Amino acid sequence: MTAAMVAAHAETNVSSVSLVVNGKHRGRVSEQLAARIRDAVDELGYVVDHSASALARGHGDLVILLAPDLSNPFFAEVIAGVQDTLGDRYQLMLSVTERGEQPCVDSLRRFNGLRPAGVLVDAPDETFAAVPAAEHPVVLFDAPDSAADLNALNYDYAPAIRSLAALLAERGHRTVAYLDGSTRSATFALRRAMLAEAVTSHGLHLLDDDVRADVTVSGASAATRANLARWREGGATAVIAAADTLAYGVLAEAHRAGVRIPEDLAVASFDDLPSSAVTAPALTSIALPGAALGRAAAERLVAMLDERPLPTPTPLETVLVRRASL
Amino acid sequence: MTAAMVAAHAETNVSSVSLVVNGKHRGRVSEQLAARIRDAVDELGYVVDHSASALARGHGDLVILLAPDLSNPFFAEVIAGVQDTLGDRYQLMLSVTERGEQPCVDSLRRFNGLRPAGVLVDAPDETFAAVPAAEHPVVLFDAPDSAADLNALNYDYAPAIRSLAALLAERGHRTVAYLDGSTRSATFALRRAMLAEAVTSHGLHLLDDDVRADVTVSGASAATRANLARWREGGATAVIAAADTLAYGVLAEAHRAGVRIPEDLAVASFDDLPSSAVTAPALTSIALPGAALGRAAAERLVAMLDERPLPTPTPLETVLVRRASL
């Protein structure tokens, strides 16, 4: 089914068909012809060929979102936020990295061949320190490393992390263990560094081992199994995890080991996933509004596509949600 | 950066460039010229334009996966399975439906314009009763309605559901409530119908109200809040949820209402997500191997693309994982 067939059916030519299906026919095609064309389109079920259109125009209506693997439910939120904002002017397509990898600059180049209208990159790796020139706008998010680049949207962890450090101090903790994610993303590095600083300023200290786990419940369980005794021997009475999913593994393993939470070991983490309200015990967590992040990034991209002026991006607020685990 | 520029750089023509970058040059281009072309490609960072290539060939190397919204972590598993299987011969791109919707046939048509190599559809809605003719192979999964179509991969719920019914009977339950997902997908309808039948054959009965919730923790919490008292007045001593995420909401709300689990109300569901091992109490759930489903579907698609003979698809096994909640 091609524009030529539609043209034949409507007894006209492909130029007029193209103008009408793209809504660019005002003052160029008579209302009568336009109606005839629309009828033919409906009747034949014609859909514009994206490849041909993108080739002719230079780009299509695709917005590509590069995201790390989706096992962390946090990303579902982000994606929903992006989707909501893009609406149907643009077609959102996701590309997901291999398990445990972060989007890298090379993948960006690979997608240039698709001639997207724009690209969003969630939690890019360090190769994005400088964003490569592309024919389309690129918006990064959860990309604290690329601070110099105006097209990055990030969280403002400071207030929530301060609250968490204060809460730890208030509860009498002195030594705190940290369970990091094994993906070496900038956002994880920042969480850890900021927490270490905040905790230190309250006179506590973060165990400086470098315990990491896949951001999955089972990965975190294994890491906890291997480190729990050592953490406690080192004096840790609390463990902070870089993501809720990691904290779930800590909870499971502590339970198995007969370690009571929060009495023997307090636990807190980052994300505040919906299921964190129903773990045993309910999890204290720094809420990261994923959908808001996705929306903000998508709005920024759309503004660039519309060539509207761009405000400096505002970091998104985070808050500590206190529950029973700490 | 175009093939013409590469050709100029390597002092040859676009035909040879095309043959070499596509690995079709054996016996057509001298090894010497091929090496010169490869050097030029590397030097200039040339990437084949997907739109132009797809237009010329008739299709590209894109595999499109249509999936329902990703808030259920189950889908992350499925996607990882697909990704692992496709490798880098094909480029996986996801398209996600709006919140709470299922992929429909119309979206399939829309993606024809991208000229994909093939399409996978996860949990399609009822418009897929007959798969429309497409220029590319289509494989459905989690699509029990399309039984007649050979290209659908499904779970065999029977053994696990029988175990669940037997366990309910063994524990002395007589009346069981059901919390369904609000998405009217065939796979949810089947779960309910099969459970009703299995339970009846053990002399129990399923409350025949039609309680549904968004497949999110908060949606399920709200639905439980509205129905918990009624369920218990109706004699229900157990509630089965169509997905773990729904069960999490039941747990949370029961806890809030002072209903003990499993003493006052037993709970079980479908999915067996990793986090179901760490809820309070740990959740009894029918394990649906998401990654295996994704792999099987992707393998089938690749077989079609390679024009290899297709075996009749075997439904994937499911087992009941018993934990404290029932």
Added chain:
DNA sequence: CTGAAAGCGCTTACAG
């Protein structure tokens, strides 16, 4: 083994 040329289906100046 090498290269000029047609054609994929569209969009968009351009001429009528």
Added chain:
DNA sequence: CTGAAAGCGCTTACAG
């Protein structure tokens, strides 16, 4: 307001 034509960047018969 309508239509013929060039061109987007590639692939692939085809001729040399």
